[in-house]
Amino acid sequence: MAEKELLQERERKLRAIIQAGIYPYGGRFDRSVPAREVADAAGDVRLAGRVVTMRNHGKAAFADLEDLSGRIQVYFQQDVLGSVFDLYRLLDIGDIIGISGEPFRTRTGQLTVKVKELTLLSKSNRPLPEKWHGLKDVEIRFRQRYLDLIANPEVREVFIARSLIVSRIRQRLNEEGFLEVETPMMHPIAGGAEARPFVTHHNTLGTDLYLRIAPELYLKRLLVGGLEKVYEINRSFRNEGISPLHNPEFTMLELYAAYADYNVMAEIAEGLILYLLETNIPGVNRSGNRVNYQGVEIDLSPPWRRATLSDLMKEHAGIVDLRNQGELLTCLQKEGAPLTGAETVFDLLDTLFKLKVQPKLVSPVFVMDYPREISPLAKSKPEDVKTVERFELFIAGMEVGNAYSELNDPEEQRRRFAEEVKNNRPDRPKVVDEDYILALSYGMPPAGGLGIGIDRLVMLLTNRPSIREVILFPLLRPQNGG
């Protein structure tokens, strides 16, 4: 039937209900139990939820009522309900109702509530997606996520799992003495990562501002201020491509601990993720320390491998010297990688790493010790100034974490920033962040810092193939006149 006619049909019922003197959008309704707990209830129950199926039998009818906890069958009989049964006849799938009644078992043993009172709490004016096949159209799923949540129970489970994951991260960090803080999302200089920022404008101040690409530089100012262990879980924004691993706004955990270093950060990252497994979150797809991600078994049993970038490049790509442009180029050409010729040695290194090494990093690996030039905020290794104490954590071939021993030498930091500015590459800072250096110059304790991509971690733990499956409202192109 044409959508218009379906809407007219619902409109007709809505008018009939109003005609009968019933306001179709009710108010407070005190429930005695969630649907899932009806079996344990003594005496009558009061329930509310959405009508998801209806099976009419003339002077009686069964319906399934769904609330957050689950579904329960309810039974309407004309001889019990009298004129209220007429209201039942005007209900549609999708309506939200409250009922009170007596639990019983049907002949086949199905737990059911025999309805004694019926309250219409919200009339639904549009048809819901189909009950059996659910809602599959990904565009509708993302644009109208509420329909996805109604029609697809596993989607609901993923987002509940995500909420629990985040809350348990907070719980764990709080227990370990970390202080949760909130730092600016609008920055005068976009720093703390290399990424193209979104630009916005403050009218009264008459100044452009950048949506933050990372909270890092503000969190470290707090270390200067004596807040020794801080963390923030919130959005960062990067004006870059969209892919199954990238959404323009995404959620990061960043934490900093004074007097620690990147080795401590590795322990924290490992401990945190294992803790999430241990706490048995429904929807987290684990058995023991193993998770299955997209058909691949991943063993997260500690200790996780720690290998230097240099060793891994040797192991998987046969590269002996990370800084040998010719060697990297030869290897990439052999792989048939498309190159423009304008790549720096570090671009080549990164490309080759992504091509040859990253896909092999299925079990968790801390990739340790990166070139200084691509890590301007990390502290050099004492024995090798060109290499910094930094790791990236890879699981299932996916980068989920990044950590440093934080650079706390203001003069060295200024040189690193100045070098970036001098190189003048697109999307890199055009000015030295003197305000940050000012903070460092008051003395920042040595510290370890760790960032974890929450969206990707949730993908891993809930076995979702795309970041859009773990973000409630992923960015899509606007539909009309955008």
Place this chain on the structure above:
RNA sequence: GCGCCGUUAGCUCAAUCGGCAGAGCAGCUGACUCUUAAUCAGCAGGUUGAAGGUUCGAUUCCUUCACGGCGUACCA
């Protein structure tokens, strides 16, 4: 940005080589007081994403556009 694929009823999907656009669910009418993917009888439901072209004839072939997916580029 670029490349490939997709878009058919409210939802899930069919439609042979270019030859009358179809089914299930949802909806409507009737029957039915223990059904549960209720059942039975009947009815209705379409700008085939949009615009243009080729053709006697286009869901099908071509062009452009919109939106989405994947890949790629970008992304320390």
